[in-house]
Amino acid sequence: MPHPLRTRAFQLLFLGRTLSALGDAVVPAALALAVLRATGSSSALALVLGCAMVPRLLLLPLGGVVADRFDPRIVALGADLVRCVTQLVVGIELLGGDPTLLPIAAASAVGGVASAFAMPTASPLVAGVVDGAGRQRANAALGAASSTTHLAGPALAGALIFAAGPGWAFVLDGASFAVSAALLAALRIHRVPVRRRPFLADLRQGWTEVRSRDWYWTSLVAHAVWNGVAAVLATLGPVVAVDRLGGEDVWVLVLQAGAVGLLVGSLLAGRVRLRWPILVANLGLATYALPLTLFAVAAPWWSVVLGYGVALAALGFLNPVWETVVQTEVPPHVLARVSSYDWLLSLAAMPVGYALAPLAADAWSPAVPLAVSAVAVALTCLGTAAVPGVRRIGTVPPGVTGRDAGDPPDPTAATGPLAVTR
Incomplete structure (x- = not known):
């Protein structure tokens, strides 16, 4: 193809x-x-x-x-x-x-x-x-x-x-x-016919579609936590880099390593087909605990740079995989509404991280909110592995694509499950 x-x-x-x-x-x-x-x-x-x-x-x-x-x-x-x-x-x-x-x-x-x-x-x-x-x-x-x-x-x-x-x-x-x-x-x-309904009914349907998919809403929680702790690192990382890791140049190197990691992860996502895409991608997101921990303990600058690059490579891999699964599993006539909640939770989590990080750092030290953030992102991302839908996506039999397994097939759903082989 x-x-x-x-x-x-x-x-x-x-x-x-x-x-x-x-x-x-x-x-x-x-x-x-x-x-x-x-x-x-x-x-x-x-x-x-x-x-x-x-x-x-x-x-x-x-x-x-x-x-x-x-x-x-x-x-x-x-x-x-x-x-x-x-x-x-x-x-x-x-x-x-x-x-x-x-x-x-x-x-x-x-x-x-x-x-x-x-x-x-x-x-x-x-x-x-x-x-x-x-x-x-x-x-x-x-x-x-x-x-x-x-x-x-x-x-x-x-x-x-x-x-x-x-x-x-x-x-x-x-x-x-x-x-x-x-x-x-x-x-x-290409567009699918859409049956117009009252606005509030359409709004409720979007939330119902999100809530009915355990793999989706639990992943959204993990992704929101990831964005929140990313805001913590964006706020406190420069402080630690300047005060304890060697100066402003270290923070610049961290950001450059992250940009390179994003690119590498995105390129890798175009070449790899996973049997359990959401499970693997969410587990990969848990690697963000690595740079948070390294910043918290003021590890050598080279390890911080490397850890951040690895974590952002996982993010670069997740994004295309996640978008592909959502486009495959969610019926096209509700895809925008379902996607809007993804954006909403991820964006809303960031101001929380920006606001709480300096308060916690002033009350204790930057190491405390960084360490807590590391634990939070590891637990939430790894915790999605316990969700049946997260483990099932990628192996759903034909006929239930676009729905959770066990739900009746939806005639408007996208056809064909996500490829499960390389």
């Missing part, structure tokens, strides 16, 4: 997603610098970030309903156009030479709303242009591209900021969304 990148539909989707991801990788550094230049206040930066995060979290379930009810391509296209405008507004404000906080915060809030509708479309778009046999390779290609943008984005951001100013980084991001929207306009996807 040819690689999905040989098909025009996936080429369009891949190029659009990669360009917008590259633009997004440039923005964080530019946003931080722009807000600090405009206000000189870290509180102002927190406000702007909150303006984007809060509407995104509140509206994600609604975004899932809309993406299931309507063509996810149209929803994603509209969201890209909105985000194109918001990024250009911020860019023009910064290029004007006298930026103020209000338009930047307002644009961030509108962009957060748009992203709440865009995120649930990601999985339905892949499922709509690639059939079941090629989806893991497609998801792996997208994961590898995303990992590459994480490597290239900061360097590009630095070049833009120091050569032309942070405003041009936002202009670049706005342009990337415009190109992505144009590519989506040329894309055609």
Whole structure:
């Protein structure tokens, strides 16, 4: 079977997603610098970030309903156009030479709303242009591209900021969304008929679909914990690196090792077929306890760098495998709603980690929250192995694909179980 990148539909989707991801990788550094230049206040930066995060979290379930009810391509296209405008507004404000906080915060809030509708479309778009046999390779290609943008984005951001100013980084991001929207306009996807029901009924159905799959909701809990403890490490890791491991260069090496690990894991996911994909992927996520423990005990810098690279390689492997299983096992007419809860729990866990980490470090020391986080992520990720559905996914007999084993077959479900051999 040819690689999905040989098909025009996936080429369009891949190029659009990669360009917008590259633009997004440039923005964080530019946003931080722009807000600090405009206000000189870290509180102002927190406000702007909150303006984007809060509407995104509140509206994600609604975004899932809309993406299931309507063509996810149209929803994603509209969201890209909105985000194109918001990024250009911020860019023009910064290029004007006298930026103020209000338009930047307002644009961030509108962009957060748009992203709440865009995120649930990601999985339905892949499922709509690639059939079941090629989806893991497609998801792996997208994961590898995303990992590459994480490597290239900061360097590009630095070049833009120091050569032309942070405003041009936002202009670049706005342009990337415009190109992505144009590519989506040329894309055609396969859709299943959807029976319209009252909005609240559709919302409840999405939650029912999540709750009915033990492998899904238990994995979501583990993934949320992973994201929460990742926020703890992002907050306290630089402190430990500077104070006890040798300086800022060590933290830079840690981040670079993580970006390389993500890329390696994504590439590996495109070449490996597992008999128990969710089980193996969740067990792999438990390796995040390794860098947390190494930071907690202030291990030699090289071991910390290596441990973080291994843990992020596990994450890079998990993401394509997880997306492929979800696209295979969840009926297409509820895929966006189910995916929206995945985004919701993972994103909501991160502010908790950011808030609790410095409080715990001040009360005891950075080693305590890091060690507790290591135990938490190990227990939750390894604990999913006790869930029957987690052990069963990948070996479900034909006819129950898209449902939990023992449930009646759903005629709208995707056909064919996940490949179980290399």
